[in-house]
Amino acid sequence: MFYFLSLFNAGSFLVYAMGCLTSERMVAEFQRYGVPNIRKLTGILQLLAVLGLLIGFKVPTIGATASAGLALQMLVAATIRLRIRDGFLRSSPAFLYLFLNAWLFALYLTGHHPAGR
DSSP states (O other): OHHHHHHHHHHHHHHHHHHHHHOHHHHHHHHHHTOGGGHHHHHHHHHHHHHHHHHTTTOHHHHHHHHHHHHHHHHHHHHHHHHTTOOHHHHHHHHHHHHHHHHHHHHHHHTOSGGGO
16 A cells, blocks of 8 residues: 555656646636745755655655755645635645654554555
8 A cells, every 4th residue: 555655645746746847727826826936946855855756766865855945845735725715626645645744654654554564
């Protein structure tokens, strides 16, 4: 289950990061969020986190750092979504990925991941 969720997480953020870096739709979304100046940085940080999640299968400290970083990003995203009054459906991915990454981080911290056994 850990590997599946980690790979799902990494794949999701890979797609989102590429969108941040290349998509005109994401340019408009970051304008709507009120933070157009952090779009490219968000994409780059997410690409680095994807690499960290994958490396984390062998080096748990890097996986923990990546999942913590993504949880922090999703906390900021969820806060922005609340601030701009997005509805439940539009906001739910930020909250779901916040909880997923916080859970992965907790697994790393407690040694309850495959590399920790």
